[in-house]
Amino acid sequence: MNDREIFPVEVPLLTEDEKKRAVAMILDTAMPAILPKSAIWRELCRTAGMVGLRTLFFGVGDCFFLAALVMCVCLFPAAAVMAGMARAASCLFLISPAFYALSHLLTLWKEYQTRTLEWKWTWRISFRTILALRMLVLGAVSVAGSILVCAVLWSLERQAVSFVWMLSVAFSALFLYGSLSLLGQRLWGMRAVLPVPLAWVMVSLVPVFWEPAAVWLMQIPAYVFLAAAAAGAGFYLIQMYYFVAAGISGLDRRLGI
Amino acid sequence: MLSVERVTKCYGNLTALEDISLDLAQGVYGLLAPNGAGKSTLMKMLATLLFPTKGRILWDGEEIVAMGERYRGLLGYLPQDFGYYPNSTPRQFMRYAAALQKIPRAETDRRISRLLELVGLSDAADRKLKRLSGGMLQRVGIAVAMLNDPRLLILDEPTAGLDPGERVRFRNMIHSLAEDRIVILSTHIVSDIETIAGRIIMLRDHRLLCCDTPAQICGRFRGKIFQLPADAQIMPHQHVLSEGQGENGTVLRVLSEMPPEDGVAVAPSLEDAFLAIYASKREGA
Ligand SMILES: Nc1ncnc2c1ncn2[C@@H]1O[C@H](COP(=O)(O)OP(=O)(O)OP(=O)(O)O)[C@@H](O)[C@H]1O
Ligand SMILES: [Mg+2]
Numbered sequence: 001m002n003d004r005e006i007f008p009v010e011v012p013l014l015t016e017d018e019k020k021r022a023v024a025m026i027l028d029t030a031m032p033a034i035l036p037k038s039a040i041w042r043e044l045c046r047t048a049g050m051v052g053l054r055t056l057f058f059g060v061g062d063c064f065f066l067a068a069l070v071m072c073v074c075l076f077p078a079a080a081v082m083a084g085m086a087r088a089a090s091c092l093f094l095i096s097p098a099f100y101a102l103s104h105l106l107t108l109w110k111e112y113q114t115r116t117l118e119w120k121w122t123w124r125i126s127f128r129t130i131l132a133l134r135m136l137v138l139g140a141v142s143v144a145g146s147i148l149v150c151a152v153l154w155s156l157e158r159q160a161v162s163f164v165w166m167l168s169v170a171f172s173a174l175f176l177y178g179s180l181s182l183l184g185q186r187l188w189g190m191r192a193v194l195p196v197p198l199a200w201v202m203v204s205l206v207p208v209f210w211e212p213a214a215v216w217l218m219q220i221p222a223y224v225f226l227a228a229a230a231a232g233a234g235f236y237l238i239q240m241y242y243f244v245a246a247g248i249s250g251l252d253r254r255l256g257i
Numbered sequence: 258m259l260s261v262e263r264v265t266k267c268y269g270n271l272t273a274l275e276d277i278s279l280d281l282a283q284g285v286y287g288l289l290a291p292n293g294a295g296k297s298t299l300m301k302m303l304a305t306l307l308f309p310t311k312g313r314i315l316w317d318g319e320e321i322v323a324m325g326e327r328y329r330g331l332l333g334y335l336p337q338d339f340g341y342y343p344n345s346t347p348r349q350f351m352r353y354a355a356a357l358q359k360i361p362r363a364e365t366d367r368r369i370s371r372l373l374e375l376v377g378l379s380d381a382a383d384r385k386l387k388r389l390s391g392g393m394l395q396r397v398g399i400a401v402a403m404l405n406d407p408r409l410l411i412l413d414e415p416t417a418g419l420d421p422g423e424r425v426r427f428r429n430m431i432h433s434l435a436e437d438r439i440v441i442l443s444t445h446i447v448s449d450i451e452t453i454a455g456r457i458i459m460l461r462d463h464r465l466l467c468c469d470t471p472a473q474i475c476g477r478f479r480g481k482i483f484q485l486p487a488d489a490q491i492m493p494h495q496h497v498l499s500e501g502q503g504e505n506g507t508v509l510r511v512l513s514e515m516p517p518e519d520g521v522a523v524a525p526s527l528e529d530a531f532l533a534i535y536a537s538k539r540e541g542a
Contacts, residue, residue, distance in 0.1 A: 055356040059342035115340025122304050122334040123357040124326055124405065130357070 040244050044136075047129050056133055059114065063106035071099050076149065082208070083156035089166060090214045094204035095149060096170035097177035100142040101197045104135065104181070108193060128247025132240055139178060139236075146170040161218070168225035169217075173204075175232030182239040186246070258282050259303070259409060259439055264312035266298050273298045275463045277312070285435045286468075287450030288443035290460040291535055296443040297337050299460075300413050303441065304334040316409075330359070333407030335398050337414050337443075343387035347378060347397045350386060351404060358405040372400040375430060377423065391418040399427070403434075410434065412442040416449045428453050447528040457527070459534065466534065475525045478512070482529050483520035485509045492517065498532040512536065 048056075057064070075098050079091050111117055120127040150166045177200055184192030207213040261279040265272065274295045288296045301307040302314060305322055314321050321328045341350055348369060355365040373382050376396040381389060386397065395418050402412060416424055431440055432453050444450055450457065450471075457474055459466040467474065482498070487507035491497060496512040511517065512533045525533075 050359065051356045055353055058353045059345065113340075114342060115338065116342070117340075118301075118306060118336040119334070119339060119354070119401070120357065121306055122329055122332055123354065124330045124359045125357045126326065126329075 037241055040241050044129065044133060044244060047125055048133050051125070051130075051133075053137070056130065056137065059116070060107040060110050063110055064103050067099055067103035067106055070102055071145075079149070079153060080156055083153045087208070087214065088153040088157050089161055089169060089218060090207040091204070092150070092153070092166060092169045093173045094201065094208065096146045096173045097142065097200065099145055100135075100138050100174065100178060101181065101200070103138055105193065105197065107134065108190075126244075126247030129244055132244045132247075135178070135182070135240070139174070142174055143171070146174055162222065165222040165225070168222045168229060172225040172228035172232060175229050175236055179232050179236040179239055182236060182243060186239055186243050258317060260315045261299075261303075262313050262315065264299075264302065264309040264314060266295070266302060266307065267310045272463055274460070277460075277465045279458065279465065279468055281439050281441070283435070283437060283439060284455035285431060285440045285442070285450075285453050287454030287457045288441060288460075289445070289447065289450060289457050289531060290443075291445065294460045295463060296460065297413055300334075300411050300441065300443060303409075303411055304332060305329070330405065331408040333402040333405060333410045335402040335412040335415055337417075339398050341386050341394070341397070344385055346383045346385055347373060347389075347400070348382045350397070351401055354401050355404055360405060368404065368406075369400075372403055375403075376400045377426060392420060392423060395419060396423065408438045410438060410440045412440070414444055415442055416444060416446060424449060447526075447531055451527045459531075461534065471527050474530045475527055478525035478530050478533055480522060481512055481514060482523050482525040482533075483511050483513055483517055484523050485511050485517060485520050489517070489519060496533065496536045498529055498536065 075095050079088055079095050082088050082091050111120070117127070120130070147167065147170075150163065150170050154161070154163045154166055177196075180200070181192070181196045184196045207217045259279075259281040261277055261281075264274065264277045266274040277299065288299065290296050298307065302309055303321075305328065308322065316324060316328060316331075345353070351369045351372070352365060355369065356362075360368065370379070370382075373379050376399055378393060378396055378400070381393060386394065389397070395415065399412065399415055402410065416427055419427060428449065431442070434440060435453075435455075442450065442454075455470065456468055457471055458468045459474075484503065485491075485508065486505070487500070487509060489509065491509075491511070492513075494514065495517060498510045498512055500507060500509055502508070510523070510529060511520065512529070513520070516522065
């Protein structure tokens with residue numbers, strides 16, 4: 001005997017309209033998609049124009065300097081040595097998102113160290129919008145940097161592999177890393193800040209130190225990497241949209257950033 | 258304007274605030290409670306830095322979290338323990354804050370100069386923040402919180418570290434600001450809010466004890482506060498609130514339901530009321 005037979009009362013079912021509203025409410029909570037997509041990108045552009053680069057990177061300029069220094073002094077020479085051994089392609093996965101990841105980590109660390117976040121969270125422009133703009137600028141710098149690094153490594157490898165192939169590896173690594181780290185931050189907030197780059201380093205070191213993996217990597221054609229890069233870039237922009245939308249609508253503090 | 262509706266805040270197992278309901282309209286509200294009572298917790302919830310575990314906070318009937326940027330635009334907040342970029346100057350830091358508060362560029366410099374003058378820092382405007390004293394930094398903080406001319410100004414212990422002259426200046430400033438906005442400030446220093454707070458919010462045992470005018474709070478202890486010489490015998494039903502220097506040596510201020518022998522009835526001050534309200538708790542502890 002079910003409940004209905006025990007309690008033969010007419011239970012009003014949800015109307016179609018009520019059902020729709022309930023579903024929309026649940027979806028809104030799960031994905032804070034309150035603003036239309038175009039509004040977010042317009043807001044990002046407007047904010048970028050309003051604050052300018054100086055404000056965007058106010059107080060954290062030294063972090064970029066440090067990240068660039070690490071790139072130039074440690075990572076790039078290491079890659080050049082590998083290039084001498086015709087293994088440069090193996091470390092592209094590690095090196096191309098390195099500047100992006102390092103400067104992002106260092107700036108977040110500095111924001112925590114200086115204890116300015118409580119203020120930034122209550123200021124009108126959401127801190128997430130600022131973070132997103134910083135990420136976009138860093139991404140652009142990293143794309144340009146990757147092209148440069150690929151060109152140098154390619155010439156050091158005496159053009160053993162094709163330049164387009166190297167570039168596609170670098171871009172796929174950069175965009176995949178970017179979207180994974182953004183997804184992590186969006187879902188788990190500060191808890192994802194360290195695990196994602198650490199996991200990335202672990203995975204990237206495999207082909208560097210394990211010959212079969214390096215050989216397998218070399219056999220993957222460029223168009224696969226290019227497809228991965230395109231998918232990564234698309235995913236990155238979608239994540240960026242949710243990341244910023246949650247900030248503007250004020251729901252961001254639930255996520256810790 | 259701002260209403261707190263049955264708000265509870267828990268940190269894991271610890272209930273920091275329980276079932277707080279408040280309605281705040283224009284004026285100065287002093288949040289007066291001992292250490293750890295939950296003042297900062299309440300203020301952080303009002304600043305949308307923390308979310309109530311239960312209950313909700315509304316601005317003109319709208320949930321503040323859902324208002325997002327619109328709410329942040331009308332809010333000015335001074336954290337209790339704020340950070341800064343030590344190598345920047347007050348003016349640079351305020352320009353930065355102004356940009357992130359979306360204050361029009363044309364207006365920024367004028368507003369910064371006016372605020373720096375208001376907090377008495379015009380001379381130090383271009384010195385590095387790391388070279389300023391604690392009290393000066395606190396004043397920079399107050400100026401930053403007021404940058405966007407907020408309709409709701411929340412200051413968590415704004416007078417910590419200020420010298421007496423600056424305290425008076427701060428009180429005057431808040432007094433003049435409060436005509437058309439809500440100012441909420443927390444402190445343990447009774448004299449800071451005695452004269453400027455229209456209403457005093459007190460918390461005890463994680464709950465709201467009262468939200469009354471200073472006169473109402475003092476009125477509850479009228480005829481119960483007495484001054485006694487230091488060597489007087491204290492009965493079990495009497496509580497010594499404080500010790501002070503009278504004309505003829507040390508005197509005690511005592512809370513007592515009945516007039517003690519050789520006790521002189523005195524007008525209760527807000528400090529007496531504060532000490533009396535939290536006396537039982539301290540003795541119990
Ligand atoms: N992030 C946190 N996690 C766990 N407990 C916390 C946290 N923040 C505050 N508490 C606890 O909540 C209670 C209220 O803290 P709160 O900082 O609000 O007090 P307060 O009245 O501002 O004190 P003070 O006068 O010292 O500034 C305290 O018991 C404190 O230990
Ligand atoms: Mg506090």
